Amino acid sequence: xxxxxxxxxxxxxxxxxxxxxxxxxxxxxxxxxxxxxxxxxxxxxxxxxxxxxxxxxxxxxxxxxxxxxxxxxxxxxxxxxxxxxxxxxxxxxxxxxxxxxxxxxxxxxxxxxxxxxxxxxxxxxxxxxxxxxxxxxxxxxxxxxxxxxxxxxxxxxxxxxxxxxxxxxxxxxxxxxxxxxxxxxxxxxxxxxxxxxxxxxxxxxxxxxxxxxxxxxxxxxxxxxxxxxxxxxxxxxxxxxxxxxxxxxxxxxxxxxxxxxxxxxxxxxxxxxxxxxxxxxxxxxxxxxxxxxxxxxxxxxxxxxxxxxxxxxxxxxxxxxxxxxxxxxxxxxxxxxxxxxxxxxxxxxxxxxxxxxxxxxxxxxxxxxxxxxxxxxxxxxxxxxxxxxxxxxxxxxxxxxxxxxxxxxxxxxxxxxxxxxxxxxxxxxxxxxxxxxxxxxxxxxxxxxxxxxxxxxxxxxxxxxxxxxxxxxxxxxxxxxxxxxxxxxxxxxxxxxxxxxxxxxxxxx
Amino acid sequence: xxxxxxxxxxxxxxxxxxxxxxxxxxxxxxxxxxxxxxxxxxxxxxxxxxxxxxxxxxxxxxxxxxxxxxxxxxxxxxxxxxxxxxxxxxxxxxxxxxxxxxxxxxxxxxxxxxxxxxxxxxxxxxxxxxxxxxxxxxxxxxxxxxxxxxxxxxxxxxxxxxxxxxxxxxxxxxxxxxxxxxxxxxxxxxxxxxxxxxxxxxxxxxxxxxxxxxxxxxxxxxxxxxxxxxxxxxxxxxxxxxxxxxxxxxxxxxxxxxxxxxxxxxxxxxxxxxxxxxxxxxxxxxxxxxxxxxxxxxxxxxxxxxxxxxxxxxxxxxxxxxxxxxxxxxxxxxxxxxxxxxxxxxxxxxxx
Ligand SMILES: Nc1ncnc2c1ncn2[C@@H]1O[C@H](COP(=O)(O)OP(=O)(O)OP(=O)(O)O)[C@@H](O)[C@H]1O
Ligand SMILES: [Mg+2]
Numbered sequence: 001x002x003x004x005x006x007x008x009x010x011x012x013x014x015x016x017x018x019x020x021x022x023x024x025x026x027x028x029x030x031x032x033x034x035x036x037x038x039x040x041x042x043x044x045x046x047x048x049x050x051x052x053x054x055x056x057x058x059x060x061x062x063x064x065x066x067x068x069x070x071x072x073x074x075x076x077x078x079x080x081x082x083x084x085x086x087x088x089x090x091x092x093x094x095x096x097x098x099x100x101x102x103x104x105x106x107x108x109x110x111x112x113x114x115x116x117x118x119x120x121x122x123x124x125x126x127x128x129x130x131x132x133x134x135x136x137x138x139x140x141x142x143x144x145x146x147x148x149x150x151x152x153x154x155x156x157x158x159x160x161x162x163x164x165x166x167x168x169x170x171x172x173x174x175x176x177x178x179x180x181x182x183x184x185x186x187x188x189x190x191x192x193x194x195x196x197x198x199x200x201x202x203x204x205x206x207x208x209x210x211x212x213x214x215x216x217x218x219x220x221x222x223x224x225x226x227x228x229x230x231x232x233x234x235x236x237x238x239x240x241x242x243x244x245x246x247x248x249x250x251x252x253x254x255x256x257x258x259x260x261x262x263x264x265x266x267x268x269x270x271x272x273x274x275x276x277x278x279x280x281x282x283x284x285x286x287x288x289x290x291x292x293x294x295x296x297x298x299x300x301x302x303x304x305x306x307x308x309x310x311x312x313x314x315x316x317x318x319x320x321x322x323x324x325x326x327x328x329x330x331x332x333x334x335x336x337x338x339x340x341x342x343x344x345x346x347x348x349x350x351x352x353x354x355x356x357x358x359x360x361x362x363x364x365x366x367x368x369x370x371x372x373x374x375x376x377x378x379x380x381x382x383x384x385x386x387x388x389x390x391x392x393x394x395x396x397x398x399x400x401x402x403x404x405x406x407x408x409x410x411x412x413x414x415x416x417x418x419x420x421x422x423x424x425x426x427x428x429x430x431x432x433x434x435x436x437x438x439x440x441x442x443x444x445x446x447x448x449x450x451x452x453x454x455x456x457x458x459x460x461x462x463x464x465x466x467x468x469x470x471x472x473x474x475x476x477x478x479x480x481x482x483x484x485x486x487x488x489x490x491x492x493x494x495x496x497x498x499x500x501x502x503x504x505x506x507x508x509x
Numbered sequence: 510x511x512x513x514x515x516x517x518x519x520x521x522x523x524x525x526x527x528x529x530x531x532x533x534x535x536x537x538x539x540x541x542x543x544x545x546x547x548x549x550x551x552x553x554x555x556x557x558x559x560x561x562x563x564x565x566x567x568x569x570x571x572x573x574x575x576x577x578x579x580x581x582x583x584x585x586x587x588x589x590x591x592x593x594x595x596x597x598x599x600x601x602x603x604x605x606x607x608x609x610x611x612x613x614x615x616x617x618x619x620x621x622x623x624x625x626x627x628x629x630x631x632x633x634x635x636x637x638x639x640x641x642x643x644x645x646x647x648x649x650x651x652x653x654x655x656x657x658x659x660x661x662x663x664x665x666x667x668x669x670x671x672x673x674x675x676x677x678x679x680x681x682x683x684x685x686x687x688x689x690x691x692x693x694x695x696x697x698x699x700x701x702x703x704x705x706x707x708x709x710x711x712x713x714x715x716x717x718x719x720x721x722x723x724x725x726x727x728x729x730x731x732x733x734x735x736x737x738x739x740x741x742x743x744x745x746x747x748x749x750x751x752x753x754x755x756x757x758x759x760x761x762x763x764x765x766x767x768x769x770x771x772x773x774x775x776x777x778x779x780x781x782x783x784x785x786x787x788x789x790x791x792x793x794x795x796x797x798x799x800x801x802x803x804x805x806x807x808x809x810x811x812x813x814x815x816x817x818x819x820x821x822x823x824x825x826x827x828x829x830x831x832x833x834x835x836x837x838x839x840x841x842x843x844x845x846x847x848x849x850x851x852x853x854x855x856x857x858x859x860x861x
Contacts, residue, residue, distance in 0.1 A: 069526060125824055311724065311725070328795050330729075331724060331725070331726075331727040332727055332729055334727075335727045341725070343725050348719070348722065349721055349722060349725040350722075350725070351722070352715050352718050352720075352722045352723075352726070353718070353721050354718045354719075354785055354786075355714075355715065355718065359711065362713075363715065363726045363728070364726050366708050366711075370707065370708040373707050373708045373709065373710070374706060375705075375706045375707060375711075417726065
């Protein structure tokens with residue numbers, strides 16, 4: 001292990017040769033890692049490399065099979081969640097674990113106030129305390145807001161506030177930006193820098209190298225459950241990190257363009273749905289075209305996708321499929337018209353956690369595995385094997401429950417489910433969230449290939465480089481409607497300005 | 510070749526079914542040993558006779574049918590408390606159609622089945638379409654159906670004197686087995702195929718695990734849930750016919766309390782009340798374990814002397830349910846306990 005700048009400070013946390021198996025799966029096999037106070041330490045590795053598992057060892061969710069850790073100056077064989085918390089470890093998960101029916105202040109109180117059935121509840125003090133914490137983080141959130149009304153990044157802020165309020169010395173963030181837009185990301189980064197300045201050690205997991213270069217001081221790379229080195233971020237470049245992570249160079253994606261779009265596959269004329277908060281959306285996607293949808297969180301992109309997929313059917317305007325007006329008033333109707341939708345919320349909508357990988361993949365394409373409603377096991381295995389291979393899904397086997405897969409591999413299953421239906425119009429909502437660089441490149445190539453094969457693609461993404469690099473045209477949404485359509489390859493600041501509404505040429509679409 | 514630890518809950522369920530089979534075998538051997546006697550005339554009586562075994566089969570068919578009806582419902586994370594009451598209502602309707610309306614017996618039977626389907630459709634409409642909670646809806650129809658049955662008979666009329674052709678269904682043998690056992694086997698095969706081999710079965714499971722996930726996967730959630738309840742009602746109608754044929758009479762209190770035995774059998778069979786997990790094989794084993802217990806107890810000399818078969822069977826069924834469920838959960842509990850032991854080896858901590 002390379003230690004470029006040895007310092008006399010005592011590390012906050014040390015992992016020494018940690019190993020962890022799940023049945024036959026070796027998730028971790030000898031990880032060494034060290035976190036110092038006041039540093040942002042990135043953890044990098046492909047999907048299934050063992051990053052989340054390592055984190056769960058630090059939070060006490062998993063006991064390692066061998067190796068030990070040093071925390072708070074103490075050598076420990078294992079932790080339990082209460083001890084980990086007591087020693088100042090806090091984790092901000094991909095999916096915030098808050099009570100949706102309670103307010104921000106109440107959720108914070110649940111984390112911070114001592115438990116006890118007969119304790120007096122001082123609502124005012126709670127609110128004041130919550131407001132103070134949120135202010136310290138520079139978050140403009142009302143303590144009285146109910147969690148269910150908050151966006152994902154806002155919920156993350158609440159989690160971070162809870163961690164800080166509890167006096168955490170080690171804050172772990174497992175892919176916190178997977179579904180954040182650039183601006184929210186900046187806000188999060190500012191908060192991380194504040195934490196670092198206060199001497200907190202931050203473990204930061206992300207698949208986006210730009211973030212690591214922008215934020216981290218050191219980086220440890222995991223490959224197949226083992227640590228392959230720790231480096232100062234300043235000493236590394238992207239290619240070097242990728243080589244460490246994947247073991248080879250990656251080819252870039254050619255810029256968009258080059259394909260000739262075909263007939264109009266899907267056309268919206270003033271489409272909207274009052275209940276979903278989208279209105280008067282007009283655009284057309286052609287077969288063979290990739291249309292990006294950029295915008296801030298809350299701009300109405302996911303809501304529009306839900307309207308198109310019949311989850312909240314349109315009550316305004318017209319939708320035309322290949323020139324003919326259609327009613328998409330249920331997901332079944334949308335599917336019958338050749339639409340497919342890979343949803344944003346993977347855990348709740350994208351996959352069924354308890355179901356095996358194979359059944360998750362074939363769930364929407366049941367016509368391919370159920371002949372006249374009758375299960376054909378060979379057909380199911382064939383379809384599942386095809387997509388497991390095509391997307392490189394890493395799982396113990398097709399019968400493994402999706403819950404046992406790493407986050408990125410779960411996402412690939414969610415995408416595979418809809419590719420398996422051989423759709424004509426594919427709506428992708430944050431399709432590469434949590435997917436590693438190599439797999440992301442592969443997924444981009446597949447999307448491009450499908451489009452070249454005559455598929456119309458609508459790509460919703462908060463990852464601006466992804467939208468710019470992949471899409472033939474970029475629609476920009478703001479306030480529940482489509483504001484303008486920019487050509488592919490438009491520079492990021494221009495797209496950003498359009499999303500924020502700070503440029504003047506309105507309604508160019 | 511399957512690597513271990515794949516698809517956790519399925520292998521767990523399989524282990525659980527083996528456990529249940531073991532319980533059944535032990536139970537059966539115990540009753541065979543202690544419940545079989547030779548009377549003064551030198552005739553073998555009690556548990557170890559063919560007649561008694563057929564009796565068990567006969568008695569378990571109606572509750573068994575209800576348990577089969579409930580399995581798809583519970584897989585969707587639903588419940589149907591009304592199947593027992595619906596059985597009573599269908600029995601009464603059958604009696605009236607035949608006796609009062611003078612319909613031929615086959616037409617009356619068809620009417621009873623249709624009534625069952627309609628009763629199920631009422632549940633289905635309220636639960637699947639209006640999205641009301643199954644527990645409340647079927648608690649309501651539980652009282653409603655029984656009340657209707659009592660109202661139709663003014664609480665007093667008992668229909669009897671059914672033709673022999675109909676009683677054949679409940680009292681005779683065909684190809685060596687009680688006739689209703691064949692019906693039961695047919696329904697069991699049908700439900701097994703439905704649950705384990707068709708799209709509907711998979712949809713029911715997915716709905717049980719995650720209704721939202723099912724909707725986003727484009728599954729017809731409303732239709733599939735409705736189907737489960739309509740099917741349950743229809744099977745309750747079938748059970749009503751078999752019940753009436755076995756006893757030779759149709760009364761408003763037919764099948765009282767059967768829903769609880771049926772739910773017990775399903776849950777004992779390893780189907781999760783939270784939906785998604787479970788199997789028809791498990792339900793069948795659950796039914797068998799309960800039926801053998803109930804009937805076997807009545808053959809034990811000690812129990813006969815005390816005249817306490819009913820009470821004991823209730824007691825033991827409850828104990829068995831809790832015991833087997835606890836045993837089934839033991840592996841998880843043990844591993845949690847072990848890892849707790851591990852972390853307890855840590856040095857004591859100062860207060861935070
Ligand atoms: N509970 C579990 N049961 C079985 N296998 C598991 C379990 N949790 C994790 N695994 C396996 O351990 C390996 C590491 O998973 P982990 O979630 O740590 O990966 P990761 O590095 O976080 O990946 P990603 O970038 O996709 O989030 C994977 O092969 C995964 O399938
Ligand atoms: Mg992970």
